[in-house]
Amino acid sequence: MNPTVDALRATFGNAIGRGLESCGDTIVYVAREALLDAMTWLRDTPEQGYDYLVDVTAVEYRDRERLLEVVYQLRSLARRADLRIKVELDPHGDLTVDSVVPLWRGADWLERETYDMFGVTFRGHPDLRRILMWETYAEGYPLRKDFPLRGRFSRAEQVRQALGANPEAHYSMEELSIAEAYDELPADMKERLRHGERGKLPDTE
Amino acid sequence: MKRVNETKEVAGQSPNYLLAKFQALVDWAVNASRANSLWPMPFGTACCAIEFMATAASRYDFARFGMERQAFSPRQADVLICAGRLPFKLAPVIRRIYDQMPQPKWVISMGACASTGGIFDNYAMVQGIDTIVPVDVYVPGCPPRPEGLLYGVLLLHKKIKGESLFDRVPRREEQPLDDRGLRLPPEQIDEISEPFGNSVHQFRSS
Numbered sequence: 001m002n003p004t005v006d007a008l009r010a011t012f013g014n015a016i017g018r019g020l021e022s023c024g025d026t027i028v029y030v031a032r033e034a035l036l037d038a039m040t041w042l043r044d045t046p047e048q049g050y051d052y053l054v055d056v057t058a059v060e061y062r063d064r065e066r067l068l069e070v071v072y073q074l075r076s077l078a079r080r081a082d083l084r085i086k087v088e089l090d091p092h093g094d095l096t097v098d099s100v101v102p103l104w105r106g107a108d109w110l111e112r113e114t115y116d117m118f119g120v121t122f123r124g125h126p127d128l129r130r131i132l133m134w135e136t137y138a139e140g141y142p143l144r145k146d147f148p149l150r151g152r153f154s155r156a157e158q159v160r161q162a163l164g165a166n167p168e169a170h171y172s173m174e175e176l177s178i179a180e181a182y183d184e185l186p187a188d189m190k191e192r193l194r195h196g197e198r199g200k201l202p203d204t205e
Numbered sequence: 206m207k208r209v210n211e212t213k214e215v216a217g218q219s220p221n222y223l224l225a226k227f228q229a230l231v232d233w234a235v236n237a238s239r240a241n242s243l244w245p246m247p248f249g250t251a252c253c254a255i256e257f258m259a260t261a262a263s264r265y266d267f268a269r270f271g272m273e274r275q276a277f278s279p280r281q282a283d284v285l286i287c288a289g290r291l292p293f294k295l296a297p298v299i300r301r302i303y304d305q306m307p308q309p310k311w312v313i314s315m316g317a318c319a320s321t322g323g324i325f326d327n328y329a330m331v332q333g334i335d336t337i338v339p340v341d342v343y344v345p346g347c348p349p350r351p352e353g354l355l356y357g358v359l360l361l362h363k364k365i366k367g368e369s370l371f372d373r374v375p376r377r378e379e380q381p382l383d384d385r386g387l388r389l390p391p392e393q394i395d396e397i398s399e400p401f402g403n404s405v406h407q408f409r410s411s
Contacts, residue, residue: 133329134294142328151328155398156391158328159336162293164386167301 002026027084035087036098050074056110058118060145099125117143232369240365241271246282251289253316253348265351279305290318291331303338308377311341313357316348332398
């Protein structure tokens, strides 16, 4: 077994779940409360030195007994070692984990994608919005097992909503960095930004 | 439908003979000019665009058919070639491009995905671009070989040469989206988007 697993157990005790080897990769399950501490420790401890976050994604299994897993793939560039961290969440319960953006800036879009596709909320993420689907997408989270393959709406409704989108609205308020200038904007632009550039957001108001 | 306007009788001839001859001459000249100088607007989104590039390159060379100048601006284009799958996110974009093209304009739907959604019978993909813009020629294939696209272009030539300036059909009028924001009635969109072939057997939970 990878010595990192034993070191993690020695440091975090019960927060570390089972560890296993699969196809030469080491997988460690971590309790969600301890995730941020464990990741910080893995990155900052010199013997570990997992300084590169390769990917963040999630898995929901067909087996309904199994929990939804958020997967973090780590790599130590100096030691040329890989480690996979998994956090188990109840797919019908609270899908919230701590964001690792404070540790790796590169997690920003990866966590946005996981949020977009699975509906996992990353606490502390600076800008948690959809990234692949458009902002006004109201059908849910496409890679969840309870999501029908062809979407929830009829094809006509999907076409109608798609054609109603504004193709020139590429930028959100955050991307334009005009939040500071918001008070000086003309009234119509304020109104537009309040409802989202591409139309009314499904969750607001 | 009434083809020609009322005219006075010309001595010894059928009343509309000369006018019909004249109209045929005008149609021939106009249609030959249009068909032989089509300027394509490539809308390449996937692997079909690779075949499209091969069609434009020297080996297949659709410049032979008057498509020498590719218009990368819709304002100077005659034929929109949608090469590849179209996700819902791009639907307003292709509609905007189509609306920006001046009349007369035609659309070629290149490949299985642009024509029907193809293997992407899922939540993210438009099931045939004819739900978004009117299509003149569908080129089948996944992706079609350059010969296939050339054949589609030649079919389009044939179609253009069959048009008449003097038809009262509102063929060359802009058809904006209706007040529901759709091009076709919703029932029709649902019907042409229905799964067919292998995707009838495609299931997932729910």
